Amino acid sequence: MMQNTSRLALLASTALLALPLQAQAEQSDITVALQLEPPHLDPTSAAAGAIDSVLYANVFEGLTRFASDGAVIPGLSKSWDISEDGLTYTFMLNEGVTFHDGSTMDAEDVKFSLDRARGEDSANAQKALFAGITDVTVLDPLTVQVTLEAPNGSFLFNMAWGDAVIVAPESVANIKTAPIGTGAFKFENWVQGDQITLSRNEAYWGTPAALTDVTFKFISDPTAAFAAMMAEDIDAFVGFPTPEALPQFEADPRFQVIIGSSEGETILSTNNMMPPLDDRRVRKAIAHAIDRSAIIDGAMFGLGTPIGTHFAPHNPDYVDLTGLSQYDPELSKKLLAEAGFADGFTTTLKLPPPSYARRGGEIIAAQLRAVGIETEISNLEWAQWLEQVFRGKDYGLTIVSHTEPFDIGIYARPDYYFQYNNPQFQQIMDTLNRATLPAERKALLKVAQTIIAEDYVNGYLFQLAFHTVAKAGVEGLWENAPTQATDLTAVRWSD
Amino acid sequence: MSLSRNILIGGLLCLIVVSTALLSFVWTPYDITTMDIPNKLQTPSATHWFGTDHFGRDIFSMIMVGARTSLAVALVAVGIGMGLGVPLGLWAAARQGGWADELIMRGNDLIFAFPSLVIAILITAILGPGALNAILAIGIFNVPVFARLTRAGALPLWQRDFILAARVAGKSRALISVEHILPNVANLLIVQGTIQFSLGILAEAGLSYVGLGAQPPTPSWGRMLADAQTMVSFAPHLALIPGLAIISAVLGLNLLGDGLRDWLDPKIRVVRT
Numbered sequence: 068m069m070q071n072t073s074r075l076a077l078l079a080s081t082a083l084l085a086l087p088l089q090a091q092a093e094q095s096d097i098t099v100a101l102q103l104e105p106p107h108l109d110p111t112s113a114a115a116g117a118i119d120s121v122l123y124a125n126v127f128e129g130l131t132r133f134a135s136d137g138a139v140i141p142g143l144s145k146s147w148d149i150s151e152d153g154l155t156y157t158f159m160l161n162e163g164v165t166f167h168d169g170s171t172m173d174a175e176d177v178k179f180s181l182d183r184a185r186g187e188d189s190a191n192a193q194k195a196l197f198a199g200i201t202d203v204t205v206l207d208p209l210t211v212q213v214t215l216e217a218p219n220g221s222f223l224f225n226m227a228w229g230d231a232v233i234v235a236p237e238s239v240a241n242i243k244t245a246p247i248g249t250g251a252f253k254f255e256n257w258v259q260g261d262q263i264t265l266s267r268n269e270a271y272w273g274t275p276a277a278l279t280d281v282t283f284k285f286i287s288d289p290t291a292a293f294a295a296m297m298a299e300d301i302d303a304f305v306g307f308p309t310p311e312a313l314p315q316f317e318a319d320p321r322f323q324v325i326i327g328s329s330e331g332e333t334i335l336s337t338n339n340m341m342p343p344l345d346d347r348r349v350r351k352a353i354a355h356a357i358d359r360s361a362i363i364d365g366a367m368f369g370l371g372t373p374i375g376t377h378f379a380p381h382n383p384d385y386v387d388l389t390g391l392s393q394y395d396p397e398l399s400k401k402l403l404a405e406a407g408f409a410d411g412f413t414t415t416l417k418l419p420p421p422s423y424a425r426r427g428g429e430i431i432a433a434q435l436r437a438v439g440i441e442t443e444i445s446n447l448e449w450a451q452w453l454e455q456v457f458r459g460k461d462y463g464l465t466i467v468s469h470t471e472p473f474d475i476g477i478y479a480r481p482d483y484y485f486q487y488n489n490p491q492f493q494q495i496m497d498t499l500n501r502a503t504l505p506a507e508r509k510a511l512l513k514v515a516q517t518i519i520a521e522d523y524v525n526g527y528l529f530q531l532a533f534h535t536v537a538k539a540g541v542e543g544l545w546e547n548a549p550t551q552a553t554d555l556t557a558v559r560w561s562d
Numbered sequence: 563m564s565l566s567r568n569i570l571i572g573g574l575l576c577l578i579v580v581s582t583a584l585l586s587f588v589w590t591p592y593d594i595t596t597m598d599i600p601n602k603l604q605t606p607s608a609t610h611w612f613g614t615d616h617f618g619r620d621i622f623s624m625i626m627v628g629a630r631t632s633l634a635v636a637l638v639a640v641g642i643g644m645g646l647g648v649p650l651g652l653w654a655a656a657r658q659g660g661w662a663d664e665l666i667m668r669g670n671d672l673i674f675a676f677p678s679l680v681i682a683i684l685i686t687a688i689l690g691p692g693a694l695n696a697i698l699a700i701g702i703f704n705v706p707v708f709a710r711l712t713r714a715g716a717l718p719l720w721q722r723d724f725i726l727a728a729r730v731a732g733k734s735r736a737l738i739s740v741e742h743i744l745p746n747v748a749n750l751l752i753v754q755g756t757i758q759f760s761l762g763i764l765a766e767a768g769l770s771y772v773g774l775g776a777q778p779p780t781p782s783w784g785r786m787l788a789d790a791q792t793m794v795s796f797a798p799h800l801a802l803i804p805g806l807a808i809i810s811a812v813l814g815l816n817l818l819g820d821g822l823r824d825w826l827d828p829k830i831r832v833v834r835t
Contacts, residue, residue, distance in 0.1 A: 289791070289792045290791050290792055293792065293795070309792040311616070311792060311793055311796075312792060312795070312796075314796070315795060315796060361597065361599045364599045364600070364602075365597065365599040365602065365616065365617050365618075422792075426616070426617075428778075429617065429778045429779065430597060430599075430617065432778070432779060433595055433596075433597050433617075433779065436595065443777075444777050444778050444779075445690065445691065445777065446691065446773050446777070
């Protein structure tokens with residue numbers, strides 16, 4: 068017994084000695100919390116944005132990449148030439164790029180990645196990004212040529228998506244559990260249901276990261292998120308779930324709150340095939356029954372920008388069409404009467420878990436009730452929502468934020484869950500995909516935005532704000548979310 | 563004989579809850595579906611006695627209508643439990659040791675083997691969330707409670723002389739159960755009913771809290787608590803008020819149940835007088 072006590076005392080004294088030494092070293096690790104955990108770790112075979120939230124820019128890189136302001140900048144390819152006819156892209160790759168397993172990244176890997184993504188049996192969630200590619204040719208180990216079927220003004224943009232990152236044929240078999248990329252961080256470990264750890268890639272080809280160790284923690288419960296941040300168990304929460312808690316963090320000198328814009332168009336998605344919602348007048352009536360400012364104040368505590376079409380307001384090609392669907396309950400009632408629903412009707416409103424949907428749904432239900440439209444609210448978990456609404460198309464109305472950048476093209480897909488089928492719009496999207504001149508693209512985008520706004524395909528609510536809470540000493544986090552990403556390559560602790 | 567303090571306090575609390583619920587049918591200070599977002603999250607004041615919630619709705623009005631939801635769910639659920647459980651218990655006792663007794667009591671054991679809230683979640687998950695399904699779920703796990711209690715209360719009665727006399731007189735077991743057994747176990751049932759009623763209110767609040775009870779816009783105390791969860795740190799009244807409402811209803815019913823047991827139990831009454 069005596070021996071045990073003295074051993075304990077010895078242990079305690081060594082621990083005391085070690086403590087000041089540790090505190091002196093500059094902090095080089097970070098724990099970042101996210102709300103959603105990835106289902107697996109292959110960004111090239113799933114639509115789940117949570118995968119990119121962890122891996123984009125940190126572990127995986129593409130030929131081009133998004134900067135924090137949404138601009139497309141060089142990635143693994145340091146420069147490129149575009150032929151006169153806009154059909155051939157020649158990418159010059161950076162020298163000395165290696166994968167985390169030590170193998171060299173060269174033109175063969177680029178060809179492999181692009182061919183894999185556009186192949187017949189590809190599991191890529193965004194195959195449309197690669198649809199125009201007819202051929203990928205290796206000119207030499209550092210030069211690769213991509214030939215397109217038709218000029219595509221957004222090709223470089225497409226190559227910046229997380230779905231277009233470069234992977235190696237040697238390691239792709241295990242990518243879902245052991246992702247091997249070229250980024251500034253290497254994947255270390257994944258404790259499912261809890262965390263993913265990354266460590267600095269010492270052989271990185273570009274500017275090395277300041278942080279040595281990164282832990283992504285997954286905290287889905289908003290109350291737990293608040294508690295973890297307040298207790299400083301985590302260093303940052305990217306995409307903090309409850310806007311109402313932000314003023315408390317702002318008032319606390321230990322924390323900083325970063326509020327930026329996201330690519331999330333939050334919309335009242337409408338089943339365009341389900342009567343009476345297939346009637347444009349009914350959809351227009353719904354649009355005029357909605358008071359956006361009440362929704363932004365009530366559900367998001369004032370954070371969010373009203374939108375009138377499916378387009379991000381910070382995009383230079385955005386057209387403000389909120390005037391087409393101004394809050395006007397009287398007009399709304401008149402339109403309903405014209406459509407033969409003077410006494411209103413009843414439809415379903417299926418809500419996924421985020422607070423913008425659950426709270427926004429209650430507000431919209433109250434606003435629709437005021438013009439005579441009754442909604443049966445049912446709250447669904449994400450899996451149920453994907454099953455019933457997104458795949459099953461068994462819904463009248465739902466609220467969801469579309470977080471993919473520049474995704475107006477989904478309106479050209481009649482089989483998409485809101486089932487909007489307008490050949491004129493599909494024609495315009497087709498022309499847009501071939502257009503390369505900025506002025507021409509701008510004009511086409513304006514027409515496209517106007518068509519869906521005038522058809523009242525969905526109720527356009529607001530652009531989701533993107534909020535991050537971090538400890539005061541954290542620098543270099545992205546302010547905006549131009550794509551789903553938590554780029555930690557430039558993050559450091561200030562002194 | 564004077565009523566005990568338990569009955570008085572419990573009865574008073576229950577009276578407040580019940581009268582609030584009844585009053586809400588004809589009058590609430592504000593319409594509970596009207597949102598007034600500019601006036602959200604107000605603290606209690608003269609205009610809004612309990613303040614307003616995150617949509618600017620009047621919390622006092624929501625508590626009133628919420629009382630209605632809670633009472634209705636608990637009342638019907640206890641009704642289901644008694645309506646099915648008591649006849650089953652009487653039947654089992656009348657045929658003690660027979661196949662009916664075995665079947666009923668083993669069936670009860672089966673339901674008892676599952677944690678009640680887990681059954682409720684299972685039922686609402688299969689049938690979909692909503693007040694009706696919550697009633698059904700809570701009602702089902704009330705059945706074995708009443709069945710067991712009735713059987714336990716009835717078994718010793720079957721050995722009593724007055725029952726033997728009735729049997730000798732040629733009355734059927736079913737008739738004896740209704741005419742003689744039931745009145746003699748009624749005290750037990752009333753007391754247990756009050757307790758189950760309070761458990762029903764708790765269960766409804768619990769189911770609503772996890773989103774399986776009454777769906778919006780129908781107010782429910784449990785959902786008010788759930789909505790308040792992320793705002794507790796800066797608007798504590800949002801959680802305190804529905805919490806206090808649940809406490810007063812449950813405490814009131816428990817005190818009333820305790821008091822009634824003491825009052826109705828002949829053994830204790832004899833000692834007291």
